[in-house]
Amino acid sequence: MEGAGGGGTLSEIYQSAKKLLLRSRDGIERLERLQYSTSSGTDSDLSFAIKKDINQIQSLCMEMDRLWRSIAAKSQRDLWKRKVEQVAEEAESLRASLDKYFSRNQKRMKEAKERADLLGRANGDSAHVLRIFDEEAQAMHSVRNSSRELANSTALGEAILSSLSGHRERLKSAQRKALDVLNTVGLSNSVLRLIERRNRVDQWIKYIGILLTVIIVLVIVWWRH
CATH class of the missing domain: 1.10.287 (Helix Hairpins)
Structure with a gap:
């Protein structure tokens, strides 16, 4: 027996959640490919969209959790309970993957900034050393x-x-x-x-x-x- 509520039946909400899971999983795979490319704007937009989809999946899981509890037949109730729990676990796994991506990306940006700062200081020191050598050469001349x-x-x-x-x-x-x-x-x-x-x-x-x-x-x- 299927209950009604929210934006549709339990089956309809479940299908919507599965579609969002599939889209989020594909989005994270794309993020992994884009992480070391120069498309920082696309990278940021995609990560924001994935995060939004995962939040929606978890909201749907809360709605499905309410609905399966209203099913009279125990066998159907247990079946939907496992399905909803599986969707919730997959959504949580995707959120963890997204969090790891954010952590790696933040670390990569920090390292890039440190390299740029180090290179800037190195160039400044090199210019200073070359200027000293030039002044000493002029003095010797x-x-x-x-x-x-x-x-x-x-x-x-x-x-x-x-x-x-x-x-x-x-x-x-x-x-x-x-x-x-x-x-x-x-x-x-x-x-x-x-x-x-x-x-x-x-x-x-x-x-x-x-x-x-x-x-x-x-x-x-x-x-x-």
Whole structure:
């Protein structure tokens, strides 16, 4: 004997519940396939629809539970009791599967966010390290250039000093020859002292010239850096 109530007979409600079970089971299988795809919008809509169907199944189970209790024949009552319990168990199993899907999906999204954050930090650190390397490379390049320019300036200074030294030796030789000639022709001591004073003045001029040359070289080196 079948009771009436709600949206139809017990058999009609049972068939509606079985259809919803089938649709929910198929939906969860689709969710498993979509879980690692990029269709996040479809994924969310489908999970919401499955949850709604499971809630409806459980509501139908409550209605069927009320109806089978009104059946007079014990054998029919026991039969419908098992059927309703089976539907309720399947609905609960589907809800557990859906909850596991939500848990896995939430964990997957959290891991994806952590990977994105880690990648962002790694990229930031890499950029910082590359910037440090670039600054150090520029500094080393500047030091090499400075060392090369200093070496060139030093070589120039040494060449100038060597040239002045050669001029000094030639000047001394010329002075000695001149003194020899003057002594030979019998010039007076006053003339000789005049020549010696001139010689000392020339030496001071030479030393001042060397000092100015060194100062100029140092100024050039400092200005380039």
